[in-house]
Amino acid sequence: MSRKLRATALAGVLTLAISGCGGVGGGGDSGGGGAKGSGALSTMGFSLSDEIATTRVDAFKRDHGDVRLTVTEGAFDEQQFLSAVASGNPPDLVYMDRKLIGTYAERGSIQPLTDCVEKQRIDMAQYRQSAREQVTLDGTVYGIPEFSQVRVLYLNEALLKRAGLSADEVNLADWAGLPALNAKLAAVSGGRLSRIGIDPKIPEFLPMWAKANGADMISADGTRANLTDPKVVEALTTGVGLIQAQGGWGKFKSFRDTFDFFGAQNPLAKNQIAAWPMEEWFLNQAAKNSPDAELVVKPFVDRQGKPLSLSSGQAWVITKGAKNPEAACAFVKQMTATDTWLAAARARAEARKAANLPFTGLWTGNTSADKKIFDEVYKPTGNKRFDDAVQTIRQAQDAAFAMPASPAGAEFDKAWTDAVNRVLSGQEQPAQALDRAQREATAALDKAAD
Secondary structure, three states, rough: OOOHHHHOOOOOOHHHHHOOOOOOOOOOOOOOOOOOEEEEEEOOOOOOOOOHHHHHHHHHHOOOEEEEEEEEOOOOHHHHHOOOOHHHOOOOOEEEEHHHHHHHHOOOOOOHHHHHHOOOOOHHEEEEEHHHHOOOOOOOOOOEEOOOEEEEEEEEEHHHOOOOOOOOHHOOOOOOHHHHHHHHHHHEEEEEEEEEEEEOOOOOOHHHHHOOOOOOEEOOOOOEEEOOOOHHHHHHHHHHHHOOOOHHHHHHHHOOOOOOOOOOOOOOOOEEEEEEEEOOOHHHEEEEHHOOOOOEEEOOEEEOEEOOOEEEEEEEEEOOOOOOOOHHHHHHHHHOOOOHHHHHHHHHHHHHHHHHOOOOOEEEEEEHHHHHHHHHHHHOOOOOHHHHHHHHHHHHHHHEOOOOOOOOHHHHHHHHHHHHHHHOOOOHHHHHHHHHHHOOOHHHHHHHHH
16 A cells, blocks of 8 residues: 555544553553463564563563563564565564664554554553654554653763863854864874764764754655755764864774773773763763763753754564564553553662662653652662753653654665765765765655655
8 A cells, every 4th residue: 555545544543542542551550451462472673681671571471471472682683574574474573763663664564553552552642752753654653662762962071171161161052163162172193083072973863963953854744855954964064074173084983983881991981082962871871880970961952052852762563474463562561561661660770779879760762651760769869960960861851852754764764874974984075965865865755655
């Protein structure tokens, strides 16, 4: 069915999904409502890597004793996934980046969750709007959101002090002043980079820089690319300029690739970077590994100084050809339910307490869960740096936007990412690269609309 025909046929389904919750899924939702299912159930792309994952999976096993769950651990692999779907023997559930959902929905590789949402009485309104929009194509829900990642600005105040600056003087709204600020903070000698001043985090965060400059890289309905907008070109030019001033992309990337953001020898502790936007999860790592570091967390801002953030995250989808969609639906409901997240947060807080480490919160796609976690589980650490950072991230969650679901989301993402990489490697200038990306993205979007 063409995208336009499907849009007509399925108009209003999202409203039905949101209103069809039957009152279940609010603050006291344990995920136990609806049919429980039985038989074998398999997943792809998910790992039991910590207590946040194991607590929720254990809750499902406890409440669904008739389901034989197999969690195939490892990251999502597109070729493996598509091959499994093509063979007619896919896993029932796949855990994937929300930005991919529109593409796989358009291809028919994943199932609409309309019946799942209705039968399990999943309250879609409990999920953050930005996350909900990313899993919805043409009014139809195709995924259930999990974590909610947002970007904030991390500052190493020890390095700022060396440069004679305070955290308040780092102003990302002043793009004209960024080169001078970068020059004060970076350490480049003889063409060798030994400390990054400002890392703009491109290609990954280009959509956030573009948004800060007043431009959306794709239309709200995910059907029209806007990559040649002068404001997008300016955002890319600005980011590339910061990197070029620090030895160029090759040296910059080689140095940054040595960083271990998950260990005690992270770039904050080693004073290898002064200012950088990054996902909220680094606060958790910093609290664990570098509790004495002089970290300051501020909101990323647009050019008017208004807080802004880019939201992303994973979602659960049910595959085409899933053999146990009923149990799959029960699983995704419980994994993302308020009480399940609350139990996971308590497990994390207890583990941190036992290790004499601070608990800095848990950030989910479920607003009801987050409220309970911060009302009932989270306690200020006593470290003002971390406590202030938690509040900054909470505010960023509410100021975040997400790239919209698109029937050619993967192709669009590849087009602009490749463009940025061509500029960084010196193959093309920003306007030229984005013009080519615009043509490539438009071709993919037009094909998806046919």
